[in-house]
Each structure stands twice: as C-alpha cells, then as structure tokens.
Amino acid sequence: MPQDAPTHTPGPLLAQIESPADIRALSVEQLPQLCDELRDFIVDIVSVHGGHFGASLGVVELTVALHWAYDTPSDQLVWDVGHQAYGHKILTGRREAFPTNRKYGGLSGFPKRSESEYDTFGVGHASTSISAALGMAKARDLKGTDQKVVAVIGDGSMTGGLAFEGLNNAGATDSDLLVVLNDNRISIDPNVGALHEYLATLSASGKWNALKGEVWELFDKLKGVGGGHLQRLAARVEDGLKAALTPGMLFEAFGFRYIGPVDGHDVVALARQLQRVRKLGGPILLHTLTVKGKGFAPAEADQVKWHAQSSPFDKLTGKSLATPTPAGTKPPKWQDVFGDALIELAEQDDRVVGVTAAMPSGTSLGKMMAEMPDRAFDVGIAEMHAVVFAAGLATQGMRPFCAIYSTFLQRAYDGVVHDVALQDLPVVFCMDRAGVAGADGPTHHGALDVSYMRAVQNMVVAAPMDEQDLRDLLYTALQHDGPFAVRYPRGAATGMALRDGFEAIPIGKGRKIRDGADLAFVTYGSIGQYAVEACERLDADGVRAAHYDLRFVKPIDAALLTEVFGRHTHVITVEDGVRDGGAGSAVVEWASDAGALDGTRVVRLGLPDRFIEHGSQRQLHDEVGIGPDGIVRAARALLGAEAEAA
Known part of the structure; x- marks a missing residue:
C-alpha cells in the first residue's frame, strides 16, 4: 500500500465508525451528523487524491441508512457499478486506507470481494446487481438461512438489458429481495430513453x-x-x-412491490423506511430520489464534469489546483482525435453516423452529438443494443462508427459476431481505452480485444501507433465494405503535427519505423512509442534495433513479416493486451505457417495471464514489462542469452 498518503481528519462521529455495527449503535437522530461528516470526508479526500465523486456524494444518506437498518455483512449489500461506493468503503473499516483509493497498490475504486467481506460482489460494469443479488437470495433460500439481500442500482444502470432480465426472473421467483433504485436522472452522462422519461413521471407524483x-x-x-x-x-x-x-406499475408488473418515490436525502425518514422494509418479504423495489453531487455546489451544477476528478481542486470552490499547462503544449487525448476526425468524415460523407452506449463524453462522440444531433446516437447503458442497432443502420446503407470502450464491448460480443460479422456489415468498432486503462483497474482494462476480435471471421483488426494513423485508419474503415475494428488507448496521444485531410492505408499494410541489424521489435498500436524510446537507449549500448509497426493484425502484413524473419534471428513483439491470442501470437502463427521460424528466437511481450490491478498506465506497463525499461531488458536478455549459448 502506498506509504506517502497524507492523513485526513474525520469528524467526531465518523472517527468512531470502524464498522457498520458502530453505525447501528447510533440513534436515528444522530445519522444526519454522520452523513455531514461522511460527505465532508469524501470531499476532503477526493479534492487531494482524485477519484469518482458525484455519485458517492449523492448516496451518502442512502449508504448510512442501509448500514443502519440492515445487519451487514450478514445481510448482503450489492452495489451496481460501484462509482457510488466510496461512503460504503469508508464506513466498512477502510477509512484510514481511503486516501490510497485508486492508487497503485492501494484500495480499488470499486467494490471488490478480495478487499472486504462487505464487498459482496465485484463490480465495475453496469446492470449486474439485481442478477447477482437474486443469485445470493436463492443460495440463502437453499441453505435455509434468513439474511436479507439488497441490490442498489442507479436509474442509468436500469436501462441495461441485464437489469431487466434480473427483474423479470426475480419477480417470478417471489424470493425475498430488495432492489433500491437510486434515481438521480444521470449516469456519467445524462440518461436517455423511455425508462428515463417514465421514472421522471414517477418522481413528479x-x-x-x-x-x-x-x-x-x-x-x-x-x-x-x-x-x-x-x-x-x-x-x-x-x-x-x-x-x-x-405509478410504479411497470415494476409491479414484474412482480415487485413498488414503494416510492422517497427522498433519498432525508436520512432519518429513509432509515426508518428501510427498517420497515426489512421486515417485509418477497421482491420489493424502493424508489429513492437523489441528487448526484449532493452537498457540493459545483458538482450539483455540472454533474457530467464532476462525475470524477483526476487532479486536485479547492474543496470549497471546486477550482482546480493543478498547474496549468501552457496553451498549445498539451497533446490531445486519443478520444478527442477520434471525435474530431469523425465529425470531419461525417461532413464529407452523409452515410457516417455515430453510436455509443452511455459514453458520449468518455468517447468524445458528444462532440458529434452537439454538432450533428440527428446523426449521433447515445442508446444508454446497452452495449449489445448499440451493436445490433448499428448493424441495422448498416443494412440501410449507413456507415455507423460504434464507439465503445474495449472492456464494455465484451458485453456485446455475440452481436459483433452474429449480427455484424456474419452478415459482413460495414460497422466500424472504435474501441476506446484499449490496453491498461489506469486507476479504474481490471474491470476497465481493455486487455482482451485483440484476441477476441482476431477470432471473428470477416473482421479487419487494426491499431494506430500515433494520431495521424488513427485518423487515416478511420478513413480507411469508411471505405471498407465490411466490419472493421480500431483500438486506441486512454489518455494523451503524441502531440505530433497532423496534416490536413485523410489518406487511405492499404488494408493489411504495416510499416518500418527504423532499420537495424541486431534484433527487430514488432509492435502493435500506441505501445510502439515505448519501442521508439527503447531503440534509442539500445543505440547508446551499441545495439542496433529495427522497429516494425504492424498496424493490422488481421489481415497481417506478410511482406513486412517476410522481411522481419528474413533479416533477423532475434524478434521481440510488443503489445498492450493479453499475450494469449494477441498480436505476438498472430506474428508467430504467420511465421510458423510460412516456415520462417527456423533459427529465429521470438519473445512476446504483453499482458500476462492474470488480471492486472489498478495504478497509472505507466506504472502498470512497467509492472508487466512492456514499458521502455522492460523492453530494453527483454532485448538485452535475448541478445545475452544468445551470446551465452555461443
């Protein structure tokens, strides 16, 4: 655990809370003070260390009331997504460690079973809580025990199809289960869809x-x-x-007893309501109304901006305390390069449309939604629907660019295969946050997309090493009459100068970055920038390394690899994704099929066969050996082993 985290002083009541049992020792009249202190503590910590913000502030009263009314951890409390679980973590024995939240080696930013017995289910993706809680409730019934099970789900997560599958099953079982609908009318971005309008009607009655x-x-x-x-x-x-x-007839139709809507910020009334609900049996849905960012005026005023904060800010005013970057010196984010390029392509081609699943700000598709609202669609937290919706658009001659985080696209894999690739439809999958995603940890790392996309028939699979390549690959995808996948990472791009317009890249064509005689690096995607640095460092040792950028792993550049294996007996592949089935595997498979492996030693660098925890991207790259230091070490080890063998 990080040792340099400064201490933060909790209020007098919060300082006494080592577990929820201490909350239950309080009178209900003391709960408002505990809520005030908990909210202040969250603001105090996040203003210095960063993290998800608005969602946790919005459920302070609900969190306190739940732990007061229910006998946790015997009673099972399941959070959806987990953006809102900071208060829960602080109240369940992790207050002193909370400054390490989302830091390398510290607490996870999401509920995690291995971290605490109070974290009953690991989360990070939306809409899972009801299904998981129902499974727990059924296990309780089979074992003949009497603990309660509660799922807390936001109205944004409720738009996900999995949530309705869970509701449908739970209502038909008549199992004892409470679903708390935390209705704050927003997830990361404003909620969309008919359910959002329906809940708004309920809240007005x-x-x-x-x-x-x-x-x-x-x-x-x-x-x-x-x-x-x-x-x-x-x-x-x-x-x-x-x-x-x-008013709650929709939930009643699912077989739930509907209660609400109730004020989610009146902790005394909410605690007493939950106390009463706990005595009831069967499936119950309690509809609570909350405000995301409650108690911190800037977060209430701009809920999208204050969903999460990565840099320090003044805890009274919300003003950023980060050192300003001189104008024109900060590289653009990869997602913004994508967002700007898509608008340019849409201006040139009326067939271009954008699709995302509740992430217009995270993918920068929001730029197109603002400029071309009729041609950019946010379908809510519904990745499978987004993919099949895009497929439907493609059948009618449109060219949909489906912008979804790599880790979230996993949830729509059947649609990718069955509804897009099988029909050979021209849907472009723009996979943001590819590779390790940083502080969000293993639920958000885009580790698997190279492997899972490479296996799909008809799919072109590509990755840019720099932002110029990203722009040109998007243009190339537009010209292609079939499915096309492009991956790019989170964070800042290179800051290179970009030329105007676009140029098509021949599909399956890589490029040589530099020549060298001693060994060859074959890289895939933006991780190639580390190889550039590694080559320069090896030059200082008198080692001349060649560097090849694949650009495509499907189809792969046979001419490029023929040169690599024809000229080099030492080859190192580098990728920011799992090694199994990844770009390195594609290279070795090609070389094996071509009979080019004889006498050549190949080392594959990538993510190992384990889930990578959270930390900065550079920390995680260094941990698994794909940062510049790791690449240099691998090269020296490969050449050194050859020298020893000789």
Missing part, C-alpha cells in the same frame, strides 16, 4: 404516492384480520387498484 402508501398499509391490515373471504377481497381490490393506478 409525490402526492399520489403519499396517499398510495396509506392505502397499501390499510390493505395490509385488512389482509391480517377477519375471515378468509375478507382477506381475499382485500387482496383482489389491492391488486386491481395497483394495476389501474400505481
């Missing part, structure tokens, strides 16, 4: 819901007295009224 609650309590009492006929009559009348009048 406060007077009816107050009356409804009294009516339901009356029916509960009637069903508990009198003879069987009166009880059956009360139940039938209740069901009829629910079907006709309940």
Whole structure:
C-alpha cells in the first residue's frame, strides 16, 4: 500500500465508525451528523487524491441508512457499478486506507470481494446487481438461512438489458429481495430513453404516492384480520387498484412491490423506511430520489464534469489546483482525435453516423452529438443494443462508427459476431481505452480485444501507433465494405503535427519505423512509442534495433513479416493486451505457417495471464514489462542469452 498518503481528519462521529455495527449503535437522530461528516470526508479526500465523486456524494444518506437498518455483512449489500461506493468503503473499516483509493497498490475504486467481506460482489460494469443479488437470495433460500439481500442500482444502470432480465426472473421467483433504485436522472452522462422519461413521471407524483402508501398499509391490515373471504377481497381490490393506478406499475408488473418515490436525502425518514422494509418479504423495489453531487455546489451544477476528478481542486470552490499547462503544449487525448476526425468524415460523407452506449463524453462522440444531433446516437447503458442497432443502420446503407470502450464491448460480443460479422456489415468498432486503462483497474482494462476480435471471421483488426494513423485508419474503415475494428488507448496521444485531410492505408499494410541489424521489435498500436524510446537507449549500448509497426493484425502484413524473419534471428513483439491470442501470437502463427521460424528466437511481450490491478498506465506497463525499461531488458536478455549459448 502506498506509504506517502497524507492523513485526513474525520469528524467526531465518523472517527468512531470502524464498522457498520458502530453505525447501528447510533440513534436515528444522530445519522444526519454522520452523513455531514461522511460527505465532508469524501470531499476532503477526493479534492487531494482524485477519484469518482458525484455519485458517492449523492448516496451518502442512502449508504448510512442501509448500514443502519440492515445487519451487514450478514445481510448482503450489492452495489451496481460501484462509482457510488466510496461512503460504503469508508464506513466498512477502510477509512484510514481511503486516501490510497485508486492508487497503485492501494484500495480499488470499486467494490471488490478480495478487499472486504462487505464487498459482496465485484463490480465495475453496469446492470449486474439485481442478477447477482437474486443469485445470493436463492443460495440463502437453499441453505435455509434468513439474511436479507439488497441490490442498489442507479436509474442509468436500469436501462441495461441485464437489469431487466434480473427483474423479470426475480419477480417470478417471489424470493425475498430488495432492489433500491437510486434515481438521480444521470449516469456519467445524462440518461436517455423511455425508462428515463417514465421514472421522471414517477418522481413528479409525490402526492399520489403519499396517499398510495396509506392505502397499501390499510390493505395490509385488512389482509391480517377477519375471515378468509375478507382477506381475499382485500387482496383482489389491492391488486386491481395497483394495476389501474400505481405509478410504479411497470415494476409491479414484474412482480415487485413498488414503494416510492422517497427522498433519498432525508436520512432519518429513509432509515426508518428501510427498517420497515426489512421486515417485509418477497421482491420489493424502493424508489429513492437523489441528487448526484449532493452537498457540493459545483458538482450539483455540472454533474457530467464532476462525475470524477483526476487532479486536485479547492474543496470549497471546486477550482482546480493543478498547474496549468501552457496553451498549445498539451497533446490531445486519443478520444478527442477520434471525435474530431469523425465529425470531419461525417461532413464529407452523409452515410457516417455515430453510436455509443452511455459514453458520449468518455468517447468524445458528444462532440458529434452537439454538432450533428440527428446523426449521433447515445442508446444508454446497452452495449449489445448499440451493436445490433448499428448493424441495422448498416443494412440501410449507413456507415455507423460504434464507439465503445474495449472492456464494455465484451458485453456485446455475440452481436459483433452474429449480427455484424456474419452478415459482413460495414460497422466500424472504435474501441476506446484499449490496453491498461489506469486507476479504474481490471474491470476497465481493455486487455482482451485483440484476441477476441482476431477470432471473428470477416473482421479487419487494426491499431494506430500515433494520431495521424488513427485518423487515416478511420478513413480507411469508411471505405471498407465490411466490419472493421480500431483500438486506441486512454489518455494523451503524441502531440505530433497532423496534416490536413485523410489518406487511405492499404488494408493489411504495416510499416518500418527504423532499420537495424541486431534484433527487430514488432509492435502493435500506441505501445510502439515505448519501442521508439527503447531503440534509442539500445543505440547508446551499441545495439542496433529495427522497429516494425504492424498496424493490422488481421489481415497481417506478410511482406513486412517476410522481411522481419528474413533479416533477423532475434524478434521481440510488443503489445498492450493479453499475450494469449494477441498480436505476438498472430506474428508467430504467420511465421510458423510460412516456415520462417527456423533459427529465429521470438519473445512476446504483453499482458500476462492474470488480471492486472489498478495504478497509472505507466506504472502498470512497467509492472508487466512492456514499458521502455522492460523492453530494453527483454532485448538485452535475448541478445545475452544468445551470446551465452555461443
């Protein structure tokens, strides 16, 4: 764990909380003070160390109320995504370690089973909580125990198809399960779709819901007295009224008892409501209304900007404390290079449309949505739908560019294969955050896309080493009459000067970056920039290394590899993805099929066969040996082993 993290002083009540048992020792009247101190502590920590922000501030009261009303960790609390779980971590024995959150070797930014018994399910992708919680509830039923199970899901995550699959199954089982719908009307970007509008309608019907609650309590009492006929009559009348009048009839139709909406920031009322709900049985949905960024004015005013913060800021004003970068000296982000290029392509070609799954800001497709709102689509947290929607667009002559993080595209793999590639449709998959993604950790690393895309028939698979190549690969993809996948990393690009316009790159054509006689580096994607540095360092040792940039792993450049294996007996492949099935595997497979491996030693550098934890991208690259130091070490080891063998 990092040792240089400064200490932060919690308030007097929060300082006493070592576990949720300490929260339950408080009176309900003390909970507002605990919430104030918890919110201040989160602001204090994140203002210095960064991290996800608005979501955790928005559920402070809900977090405290849940741990007060439920007997955690015996009762199982399942968070969805986990952006909102900072308060949960602080209250469950990790307060002192919380400054290490998202730092290399420190706490994970998301709930993680190996980190705490209170983290009942590892998360990071959306819409999983209801299915996981139902599985836990069913396991409880099979074991004959009586603990409660609670899933906390945001209205953004509720747009995901998996959430509705879980609701559908849970409502039909009549299992004892509470789903808390944390409705703040936004995920990372503003929510979209019919469900969003439906929940907005529910939240506006406060007077009816107050009356409804009294009516339901009356029916509960009637069903508990009198003879069987009166009880059956009360139940039938209740069901009829629910079907006709309940604002939450959608959830009632799924088999859930709907309660709400309730104020998610009135911690006393919320705690007492949860205390009552805990005594009830069957599937229940509690609809809470919250404000993302609650209690921190800048975050309430700009919820998209304050979803997360990476640099220090003034905890009173929100003003950034980072040292400003002189104008014109900061390289653009890869995602912005993509966003700007897509607008240029769309201006030239009316067929170009953009599609993303709830990530217009994260992928920079939001730029196109602002300039061309009729030609850029955010479909919500629904990656599979995004891919099949794009396939439908492609059948009608459009050229969809589907911008989804590499790790999230995994959720839509069947659509990639069955609905796009099988039909040979011209959908361009723009896989942002490819490779290690940094502080978000293993749930967000784009480690697998080279392997999983390389296996798909009809798919062209490419990666740029620099931003000029990214622009030209997007243009090349537009000209191609079939599926095309382009991966690029998170963060800053090279800052190189870009020429105007676009140039098509012959599909399957790589390039030689530099010549050399002692060994050859074969790189795939932006990680090639490290190889450039490694070559320069090896030059100082008198080692002349050649460097080849594949650009494509499917189809792979046979002429380029013929040169590599014809001229070199020492070859090192480098990629920011898993080695198994990756670019290095593609090179070795080609060489084996071509009979070019005889007498040549090949070392494949990439991500190992384990999940990589969180940290900065450079820290993680260095850890697994694909940073410049690791590449140089691999070259020296390869040449040294050859010298020893001689």
